[in-house]
Amino acid sequence: MNCDLLIENTDIVTMNPAMPTAKWIAVNDGKIAAVGAGDDRPDDVGERRSFPGSSVLPGFIDSHVHGSLTGNSLLSADIGEATDVEEIVNIIGEHCRNANRRIVSATKYSAIQMKDRPLNAADLDRASKDHIIVVYDRSCHGCVLNSAAMREANLPPEMWLAQGDVGEGVITDDTAYLTAINNIMMGVDEETVKSYMLAVNELAVGNGVTCIHSLDGSDYIYDAQHWVKNRTMTDIHIVNYWETLDFEKLKPFDLPRIGGCICLDGSRVMHTMAVSTPYLDDPGNLGVLYYTDDEVYKFVSTAHENDMQCAMHAMGDRAIAQLIGAIERVTKEQGHKNLRHRIEHFSMPTDRQIELAVELNLTLAMQPAFTLEWDRGENSVYKQRFGKDGASRNEPFARIIRAGGIICGGSDSPVTPLEPLSGIGACVDNPDPSRNISLTDALKMFTINGAWAAHEENDRGSIEVGKAADFVVLDHTWQDMTKSVGDLGVKETIIAGKTVFSR
Numbered sequence: 001m002n003c004d005l006l007i008e009n010t011d012i013v014t015m016n017p018a019m020p021t022a023k024w025i026a027v028n029d030g031k032i033a034a035v036g037a038g039d040d041r042p043d044d045v046g047e048r049r050s051f052p053g054s055s056v057l058p059g060f061i062d063s064h065v066h067g068s069l070t071g072n073s074l075l076s077a078d079i080g081e082a083t084d085v086e087e088i089v090n091i092i093g094e095h096c097r098n099a100n101r102r103i104v105s106a107t108k109y110s111a112i113q114m115k116d117r118p119l120n121a122a123d124l125d126r127a128s129k130d131h132i133i134v135v136y137d138r139s140c141h142g143c144v145l146n147s148a149a150m151r152e153a154n155l156p157p158e159m160w161l162a163q164g165d166v167g168e169g170v171i172t173d174d175t176a177y178l179t180a181i182n183n184i185m186m187g188v189d190e191e192t193v194k195s196y197m198l199a200v201n202e203l204a205v206g207n208g209v210t211c212i213h214s215l216d217g218s219d220y221i222y223d224a225q226h227w228v229k230n231r232t233m234t235d236i237h238i239v240n241y242w243e244t245l246d247f248e249k250l251k252p253f254d255l256p257r258i259g260g261c262i263c264l265d266g267s268r269v270m271h272t273m274a275v276s277t278p279y280l281d282d283p284g285n286l287g288v289l290y291y292t293d294d295e296v297y298k299f300v301s302t303a304h305e306n307d308m309q310c311a312m313h314a315m316g317d318r319a320i321a322q323l324i325g326a327i328e329r330v331t332k333e334q335g336h337k338n339l340r341h342r343i344e345h346f347s348m349p350t351d352r353q354i355e356l357a358v359e360l361n362l363t364l365a366m367q368p369a370f371t372l373e374w375d376r377g378e379n380s381v382y383k384q385r386f387g388k389d390g391a392s393r394n395e396p397f398a399r400i401i402r403a404g405g406i407i408c409g410g411s412d413s414p415v416t417p418l419e420p421l422s423g424i425g426a427c428v429d430n431p432d433p434s435r436n437i438s439l440t441d442a443l444k445m446f447t448i449n450g451a452w453a454a455h456e457e458n459d460r461g462s463i464e465v466g467k468a469a470d471f472v473v474l475d476h477t478w479q480d481m482t483k484s485v486g487d488l489g490v491k492e493t494i495i496a497g498k499t500v501f502s503r
Contacts, residue, residue, distance in 0.1 A: 001430065002044035003028045005469070005497050009050035009465040011478040013057045014463035015447045023374075025056070030496030035463055054491055055478050057443065058462050059210025060420040060448030064344060064365050064410025066374065067214035067238075067259065068188070068223040070351040071196020072184055073107040073245040073414035074121050080108030080138070083115045089127045092135070096128040103184065104128070106135045106367040107414055109144065112269070112381065119144045120168025134184060140160050140372075141267035142177055145169040145184075153180035172270050174263045175290060178218055185223075193226035200418075201234040205501040207419045208472030208490040211450065211460060213343075213365075213410070215260030215311075217243035228253050235500045237468070239454045240312055245299055248336065256455070258303055261344050263290055265319035267372065268347070268394070274318035275348065281384050287316055303432060304339065309455070311342035313367070320346060320353050327360055331384035336361070340453065345412075348394050358404045363453040366407050368426035369416035371395050376431050397435050403500055406466040408453040409445035425485050439482050446451045 003026040012022040014035065023043045026034040034042065077095035082088045088109070096104050111118040124133045124146035133146040145153060150169050159176040171177045188290060204212060214231075217224035224242045231238040241260035242250055242394055250258055266272025266288055271279055274287035296312070300323070303310035314323045321342065327341050342363040347370070349357070374381040375391055380392035408429075411418045427435070427442035451461025460468045473492035476484060493501035 001026065001034060001042045002046075003033050003042050004046045004372045005049065005052070006042060006045040006047070007049050007471070008041060009052060010473075011055040012463065013055055013478055015058050015444060016462045016464050022463065024346050025463060025469075025471075027391060027497040030469055030498075032463060032467050032469050033467055034465060047154070050113075051473050051491065052334050052476060053475070055474050055476060055481060056463075056471050057474065058447045058460065059468075059472050059493065059495065060208045061211040061213075061421060061461060062204070062209050062410050062413070062418055062446070063213045063408035063450045063453050064261075064367060065200070065212040065214050065413045065418060066140065066415075067200055067212070067216050067227055067468045068193060069136075070203070070413045070418065071193075071199045071307070073136070074103055074199040076107045076136075078108055079106045079135070080110075083113055084124050085114070085119060086118060086355035087114055089123055091135060092124065093127040094131070096131045099131070103132045103134070106133070110138045116150060118170065121146050121150060121167065124149075124169065132184060133293050134181070137270070139267040139269040139414065140412070141174055141270050141272065142170070142172040143180065145171070145180065147279045149180075149184060154315065155180055156366075159256050161353070172272070173288070174266045174272060176387075178263075186386075187470045188223055189358055190226045190230075193223050194221075194230055197230060197234055203418050204236050205493045205495070206490065207385045207417075207421070208474070209418060209420060209474070210354060210468075210470035210493065210495050211239065212236055212418075213239045213241055213450070213454060215243055216239045218261060218263075225253070228255070229392050235495050237460065237470070237495075239456070247302060247306065255386075256307070257309040257311065259299070259342075261313045262311075263313045264296065265289055265314060265316050266323055268315065269381060271385070273347070275316040276318055277386075277390070279385050280387055280390070283415040286318065289319060289322065291322075293322055293326070296322050297329060300326040300341065301330045304334050304337065307337060307339065309341055309363075311344055311363075313344045313348040315345045317348055317350050317353065324353055324356050324360070324362070327362065328356060331360060340455065342453065349396070349400075351399070354396075354400055354405060357400075360386045362406075364400060364405055365393065365405045365453065366397070366445075367410050367411055367412045367416060368395065368397065368423040368430075368442075369411060369419070371430055371432065371435065372422065372426050373416055377383070380431070392432050392434050398437050401437055406449055406452065407445050408449045409442075410450075420487050421485075421490070425488075428485050468495075470495050
């Protein structure tokens with residue numbers, strides 16, 4: 001047998017239970033031609049590569065990326081470390097002076113981290129009145145606008161009144177947030193989206209990511225079609241999830257799936273995640289449900305009828321109940337079609353909801369790095385919202401896996417960084433040990449499970465003959481990796497047998 005590339009003399013972790021480790025991989029025409037655990041490797045080889053002291057795994061799959069938001073954030077001011085108003089005003093003011101565009105964004109703002117007071121429109125007007133300024137909350141479930149952006153957002157008075165003081169420019173409600181961002185970003189064009197895609201591609205390959213599930217459409221009205229039309233321009237493989245309830249919009253593109261982060265509820269950071277027990281730090285508040293049971297049922301039913309996988313955002317147990325109830329009802333009415341409908345986040349399920357997810361063969365798209373962001377120490381956001389025991393009920397990876405559930409791992413980028421190693425680390429060495437799972441199960445979340453979630457397990461996600469020759473090279477051997485997950489780094493990223501990133 002001849003091959004273009006032979007990877008040998010390296011720890012190879014296949015994620016294939018029939019051959020968990022291997023000694024060599026043969027690649028031909030961008031596909032895996034052979035995998036061996038012995039010394040019977042090909043003789044006619046174009047290029048030989050070895051990575052001593054390293055390990056080769058299937059390329060990572062991030063199953064929940066907001067493509068346009070991530071691309072936009074890479075071109076925005078990062079205020080994640082700022083903790084007072086003047087510091088933020090100065091950072092954004094400098095960014096406005098250097099930006100060659102009218103709309104300026106800042107990302108990773110956190111009102112709960114502010115040492116003096118939260119940001120408002122008057123503050124942003126001091127940064128610039130000539131630019132439209134959008135400051136995205138770190139959760140991506142709210143924002144702060146300057147006066148120019150408030151005018152551009154064109155929200156009806158009742159939406160502003162629901163936020164509190166109309167003049168503050170602060171938006172915490174998801175419906176108002178999406179309406180405002182859609183109106184502000186109405187003019188985003190194809191070339192801008194292409195620049196987002198290239199920026200995301202560079203970020204992804206630098207972190208060993210060879211495939212993303214890109215959830216677009218809810219944040220910018222016109223962006224999803226550009227992601228679909230141009231998805232072959234990147235090195236990474238892109239699986240498109242178009243965030244819409246409008247099936248007619250998707251017909252010209254022949255996509256086998258619909259939805260994404262269509263919010264049935266909000267975020268626990270903003271007290272809008274729909275829960276059955278009130279927030280401890282906001283008594284009486286059970287969060288928000290943005291759709292009726294009937295609206296959710298009709299969406300799921302239409303998707304199922306058209307053999308389309310559907311996906312919706314459901315964090316709290318009340319939202320999960322709404323979605324999983326609709327899926328259960330539709331499955332009984334129309335039969336089980338192995339569509340693997342997705343629940344995005346599945347953050348605070350009950351034990352019965354976990355059982356139902358397993359029975360219905362659902363995809364649970366979860367974000368382990370959330371716990372590193374919001375559940376560290378005794379004053380974590382999770383503990384503030386739900387108490388110590390309640391915090392442990394959030395992101396219950398171990399409980400789900402013990403029950404037989406299939407979790408695909410993601411970042412929710414730009415909410416947390418597009419860095420699978422961070423998510424894997426959060427699964428094996430979590431601030432709350434009750435969440436910890438094995439390294440193998442954590443790797444599955446970001447490899448074969450991600451492929452399964454998109455019905456692509458025959459094409460990628462493990463190192464097996466016939467699959468895409470997409471690999472990540474980590475700077476530890478398998479033996480060292482099991483001991484030092486927190487120290488892991490990406491040495492090289494290979495897509496279709498070609499190196500696209502090397503440190």
